[in-house]
């Protein structure tokens with residue numbers, strides 16, 4: 607990117623250089639579920655492209671940042687990076703209201719992003735990159751490898767307690783294989799050890815948000831009220847901040863779990879007879895981060911993949927959803943994302959294209975540009991320019 611943008615090129619009598627320059631002051635805020643990695647993804651590309659950065663670190667998960675605070679203080683010019691911790695509402699609201707934030711780089715819920723953007727007095731000049739909540743689904747087709755698909759869906763739904771934006775939060779399984787699929791899923795999930803993170807072999811650990819167990823309980827009770835059943839033996843148990851892994855289904859369109867991002871160890875399963883059922887659900891879903899499909903028939907796969915591709919940022923074939931590798935663009939559609947992140951795209955997101963140009967038909971312009979090079983920090987590489 608930089609090699610190309612530092613070059614002057616002549617086109618239609620105009621010689622011009624396109625520079626990628628910093629946007630200005632960036633407010634970066636990461637989520638609690640990946641408190642270190644996902645804060646860094648919001649501010650490192652901003653910092654290396656020359657922006658000034660204010661980072662709000664998550665309230666839950668501030669500790670991993672302490673070792674690096676000293677390093678930033680020691681190695682970066684004063685004021686280039688400021689790290690604040692505490693309530694996001696208390697810290698970010700006045701910063702946004704002040705109007706001098708040029709760029710909001712935010713990972714969290716779309717409702718929070720929406721509120722934050724609206725605090726800015728001049729929204730039309732606020733740049734954003736927003737990675738938000740999701741309700742990713744897996745569609746398990748009738749010709750899928752049931753054991754494999756069940757194991758992959760369990761990993762997709764329950765790893766990190768299901769507290770990943772990319773977690774599978776709704777499973778659609780073809781009715782012809784639903785009984786075997788549910789049985790296999792429950793077998794794996796009921797073998798999970800629930801406990802403290804430092805205990806050997808533990809898969810499900812406490813959720814760290816104070817209101818989360820009550821929220822999950824409410825989602826389960828609401829789904830049951832609308833005709834669902836808890837399908838696994840250890841499902842539906844709560845002990846303070848521990849929520850046992852729960853498989854529940856079928857999910858009615860009137861249940862909160864139909865649309866709500868549970869962000870916890872709950873796997874909703876619903877069976878379908880016609881592909882239009884999950885595909886309609888996907889189209890009506892407000893979110894659009896990723897989705898997965900399990901099966902091998904090219905005709906059915908093509909229908910699903912081509913439909914999903916219009917709705918989500920990444921379609922996973924015979925694999926659960928995930929963010930990496932960072933060489934691939936990462937971003938969502940609809941309420942799940944605005945802008946693309948990964949090693950390369952994020953660098954471009956935090957810069958603005960700026961043109962330095964003159965006409966080449968007048969030799970004095972070319973000479974002036976070449977003279978500028980000696981004193982300007984921006985104008986470089988003019989040696990090869992000739993008058994036309």
Ligand SMILES: NC(=O)C1=CN([C@@H]2O[C@H](COP(=O)(O)OP(=O)(O)OC[C@H]3O[C@@H](n4cnc5c(N)ncnc54)[C@H](OP(=O)(O)O)[C@@H]3O)[C@@H](O)[C@H]2O)C=CC1
Pocket residue numbers: 635636637638639640644664665692693694695696698699713714715716717718719721722737738739740770771772867869895938942943
């Ligand atoms: N798409 C992606 O790449 C990813 C998305 N996520 C999503 O992030 C969410 C979990 O992260 P979480 O940190 O809880 O997200 P939240 O959006 O709940 O919180 C993030 C921050 O926003 C602040 N906030 C919330 N409402 C407002 C408001 N009205 N005005 C000002 N500030 C506000 C919070 O303040 P306070 O601290 O005061 O509560 C908090 O600091 C999940 O939905 C998950 O899917 C997570 C990882 C990756």
Ligand SMILES: O=C(O)[C@H](O)COP(=O)(O)O
Pocket residue numbers: 639640644769770771772773927928929930
């Ligand atoms: O919160 C998330 O889910 C992350 O952005 C995705 O990371 P993962 O897919 O690598 O867990």
